[in-house]
Amino acid sequence: MHQRKARAHQLPKSLFFCGLAAFAIALLWPTQRPEASVAEWGNYVGAKRCQVCHQEAYDIWAKGPHARALMNLTGQQKQDFRCRQCHTMLADAPMEHLRGIQCESCHGPGRYYAESYIMQDEELRKELYFKEIDEESCLYCHQGNQTGFKPWNYKEKLEKIRHW
Ligand code: HEC
Ligand code: HEC
Ligand code: HEC
Ligand code: HEC
Numbered sequence: 001m002h003q004r005k006a007r008a009h010q011l012p013k014s015l016f017f018c019g020l021a022a023f024a025i026a027l028l029w030p031t032q033r034p035e036a037s038v039a040e041w042g043n044y045v046g047a048k049r050c051q052v053c054h055q056e057a058y059d060i061w062a063k064g065p066h067a068r069a070l071m072n073l074t075g076q077q078k079q080d081f082r083c084r085q086c087h088t089m090l091a092d093a094p095m096e097h098l099r100g101i102q103c104e105s106c107h108g109p110g111r112y113y114a115e116s117y118i119m120q121d122e123e124l125r126k127e128l129y130f131k132e133i134d135e136e137s138c139l140y141c142h143q144g145n146q147t148g149f150k151p152w153n154y155k156e157k158l159e160k161i162r163h164w
Contacts, residue, residue, distance in 0.1 A: 041090060043109035043129070046097035050104075050114065057103075060163035066101035086141040101141075106133055 047067075051058035061067055070078060070088040077083045084091035089098050089105045104110050108131035112118070118125050131137070135154040146152045 040109065041093045041095070041098070043111045044090065044093070044098055044102075044104050045110045045114055046095075046104075047102045048097060050110065053116065053119075054103075057163040061103065061161075064161055064163070066105070066161070068100060070100045086145070106137055107131055 047058060047061065069086075070084070073080075073083055073087055077087075081091055088100055089102045108129045110129075112128035113125045113130040118128060119130075126132075138154065138157065139152075142152055142157070
């Protein structure tokens with residue numbers, strides 16, 4: 001115990017606070033997802049808007065597991081905030097056009113970047129909430145939620161949702 005404390009003191013302060021923050025997040029997981037707040041509904045445009053320019057991606061998504069993630073639940077489960085955390089884009093948004101796990105669940109809220117000239121500008125779109133996707137983007141929902149005995153494999157799962 002004593003030794004550990006001494007080591008913590010040798011760490012730069014910022015690192016220590018990073019650790020604290022990570023710990024706090026871990027404690028709150030999965031009930032606190034920063035982007036899922038009422039204030040942000042307006043930043044999400046819905047998949048139909050992306051469809052206008054990404055028809056192929058849209059068609060594949062619409063047939064995939066995510067589009068129907070909310071519809072697959074029973075009536076009562078659809079209202080259950082706990083289930084909505086992972087089965088729809090914004091747990092607290094009742095709007096029909098934001099239902100299910102949509103493009104913006106992974107690519108980031110599209111209100112500002114969903115314009116051709118912005119989408120073509122890698123720097124600008126990042127400033128406007130377009131997200132780079134990596135395994136972390138999936139784990140919030142998928143960690144510990146897979147069916148079957150095989151461990152979750154990012155590459156395999158990516159293949160199953162390939163729309164690019
Ligand atoms: C008005 C047309 C338009 C709309 C609406 C639109 N996009 Fe795009 N998107 C583009 C264009 C143009 C590109 C650039 C294609 C390229 O560089 O090859 C692009 C690129 C992308 C890319 C690929 C980025 C990369 O890796 O190069 C993704 C992902 C994407 N859009 C997602 C979305 C999502 C999600 C939405 C809805 C929130 C959306 N787009 C809405 C036109 C649009
Ligand atoms: C932490 C995220 C998370 C939460 C919370 C969550 N789920 Fe899920 N759920 C998932 C994931 C991820 C899958 C897909 C797992 C797979 O197929 O390997 C899934 C799959 C399911 C399936 C199977 C769907 C199918 O097509 O077979 C049902 C049913 C389901 N969840 C119901 C619920 C209910 C009811 C609740 C609320 C009590 C809930 N889930 C809460 C992430 C979550
Ligand atoms: C479950 C997460 C997820 C959802 C939902 C999702 N995408 Fe993607 N999308 C990805 C991943 C992962 C890639 C692979 C490229 C990458 O690593 O950025 C990708 C790639 C793309 C690309 C091509 C990027 C390129 O490199 O050319 C486009 C365009 C795109 N998505 C549009 C959409 C649209 C439109 C929707 C909704 C109809 C959608 N995506 C839904 C995760 C998702
Ligand atoms: C917002 C939560 C959420 C995010 C983020 C998410 N998923 Fe899912 N995913 C789900 C839920 C819920 C299901 C189950 C849907 C159903 O069957 O009703 C699912 C199902 C799937 C399935 C089909 C079941 C299986 O495991 O084979 C695949 C594949 C998948 N997701 C891949 C991904 C990948 C890859 C990413 C990241 C790029 C990702 N998901 C991000 C919630 C999420």
